[in-house]
Ligand code: IPM
């Protein structure tokens with residue numbers, strides 16, 4: 001029987017609640033498909049600060065690097081917001097992404113037919129939307145040096161080297177080959193040098209993928225086009241900060257940020273996490289939507305473990321739960337037949353897997 005080692009980072013706020021539901025579903029699906037998952041839990045974020053004094057303990061990095069894949073909840077909260085920047089949970093997360101070398105963050109935005117009414121956009125605008133945002137994750141302005149804030153003057157630096165652009169570009173073109181063969185590269189080449197290099201490099205790279213259509217969009221226009229006509233997009237490839245912003249926009253196109261999973265992949269261990277944050281305001285109330293995390297676990301099975309059938313089962317179980325009208329509170333006003341808690345949603349989905 002195949003056995004995989006999965007590292008688990010629950011994090012802060014709603015993190016533990018939603019990760020527990022994903023584990024419940026993973027257990028159901030591994031049982032149904034006949035493989036074993038060994039879980040090892042590690043600390044990161046605010047909880048790691050409370051327990052160890054650091055947002056990213058060394059054991060976490062070492063442990064996750066040894067595992068086959070990492071399932072991640074969410075980190076951060078008001079409690080730790082006043083700490084100096086190097087001690088903040090978010091700094092831990094960025095260091096973690098860097099240590100794992102996860103340069104490619106895949107954020108799919110797919111509309112569930114059952115939830116077309118949950119979007120603030122008109123059904124005819126969003127029906128059939130299937131976008132893959134490919135965000136560069138360990139470069140750009142998040143990591144660029146120098147950076148400073150001396151109380152009078154503050155700055156950050158947006159840096160990309162050609163090899164960094166090439167590797168993320170390749171990822172986007174390869175994904176497009178398995179999809180609708182269209183890549184839209186988003187930049188701000190009308191203003192920024194770094195974006196000009198980005199655009200020139202994408203054009204050069206596109207010669208290796210003659211079947212893929214490459215288009216370019218300035219980021220401000222892309223933000224507008226995403227809400228005007230999201231169906232025009234297949235794969236969007238962009239840098240770190242533009243991808244951060246555009247993926248939040250894409251999440252609202254499909255209705256709730258509680259639905260969207262992500263995969264952060266590179267040359268080492270991949271990290272799977274919902275795109276939403278730790279939502280401390282609703283933590284512990286049993287109202288968080290676990291679907292984004294369960295779907296992230298599905299991506300983990302598909303991309304890191306090659307357990308396609310198991311991943312398909314998770315997708316089908318989520319669709320069925322939504323079709324039958326189960327809704328967590330965030331989606332309670334959209335064709336809900338039964339409003340359920342976080343745990344109940346996990347039970348319903350896991351139960352549909354057991355029954356196949
Ligand atoms: C995300 C988050 C993070 C980011 C924060 C928490 C540092 O917004 O994963 O999108 O900006 O990358």
Ligand code: MG
Pocket residue numbers: 244245248
């Ligand atoms: Mg974000």
